[in-house]
Amino acid sequence: MSASPVTLMVARRVASGRYHDFNRWLNEGRDLAADFPGYLGSGVLAPPNSDDEYQIIFRFSSSDTLTAWEHSASRNAWLQRGKGLYDAPHEHRATGLDAWFQSSSGTTPPRWKQAIAVWLAFFPISLLFNWVFGSALADWPMVPRVLVSTMMLTPVMVFLFIPLSTRLLAPWLEGKWSPLDILSRWRHEHRT
Structure with a gap:
């Protein structure tokens, strides 16, 4: 086991x-789940309005x-109480970065696309954090300042x-769309 x-x-x-x-x-x-040893966290992504x-x-x-946790009596009892609230679930296990990027077909995008996706999430939130808390932390020494910011931003x-x-x-990550598609469409629509 891993x-x-x-x-x-x-x-x-x-x-x-x-x-x-x-x-x-x-x-x-x-x-x-939070009461079980080894639990690191959980999250829920709500569907868009049309789903x-x-x-x-x-x-x-x-x-x-x-x-x-999966084989515990308390989890099994919880799943039984949920009968009728949802249709058959689809479950997938993943480790490392692939946990965020694996598609339903089981493929993962190239690492450069993964890096861009992480950066696109991290940059605006980091910028917002520094805008909101930057002045309060400005006089702190670098190590505590970075420690606090990473402790708050990472979760x-x-x-x-x-x-x-x-x-x-x-x-885009799955290769079904490209920024070049938009550029090509725009150029085609604006040709005179």
């Missing part, structure tokens, strides 16, 4: 009219700790903005 962190990504489509019950049940499951499929992410310190990036970035950029 000693590196493992991410379990679950897609669940909410049953019609069960949105509030599903959210209550989902929060109960996240609280339950009802939630992306739920659970992160554990190793495959062993994730497996212990926000890992559980919210990088998953959001990869979801928004999915067509």
Whole structure:
């Protein structure tokens, strides 16, 4: 089993009219997971308005700790209580950066695309952080200043903005879209 962190990504489509019950049940499951050894965090990506499929992410310190949680009696009881709130889920395990970038087909984009997606998530949030807190931290020595900023930014990036970035950029990351397509279309439309 792997000693590196493992991410379990679950897609669940909410049953019609069960949105509030599903959210209550989902929060109960996240609280339950938080009590298990090796739990590193979880996150939920709500679907766009035109969809009802939630992306739920659970992160554990190793495959062993994730497996212990998955096979626990309390998790199984929680899953039983959720029957009827969602359609059959799709689950996927991943480790490392690939956890954020693996598509439903099982492929991962080139590392340079992954780097751009992470940067596109990190730059605006880092800029906002420095704009909001920069003056308060300006007189601090460099090591504590960087320590505080990374302690605050890392969880926000890992559980919210990088998953959001990869979801928004999915067509480009999967090679289904390119910025050159837009340029080509624009040039074609503006030819005289």
